[in-house]
Amino acid sequence: MSPQDYLVRYVGGPLDGRVDTLPSSPESLKETVTHVHLHGGPKIVHHYDLHYAVEYGCEYRLRTD
Template sequence: MTDSYVVRYVGGPLDGRVDTLATVPGDPRSTVTHVHLHGGPKIVHHYDLHYALEYGCEYRLREI
């Protein structure tokens, strides 16, 4: 059995999303940007990287 690397998202529109990767990424991005287009104004959310030793990393919604 191979341990997978788990990336979790906390807060905002991606809250609860979990991505499971087969391998540990060489250099995880420090910020993930999520752009929501819905026929109205563009809404942009930024998620900042936080490490979670027990499973991988976690991206938390940046507070404004």
């Protein structure tokens, strides 16, 4: 990881702890990321909403409502 890398973290749900490293600050990020489970059972959908974090980039937090 270089000092210019932009980190995107995921908080909560099945993606909790995942970190994506981008080479620079992206021009635009999606306001919401949808994650769908299709593993041998019913389809389970989780939504993650974008929040900015000055320290490292941004994070997607699990929507709880």
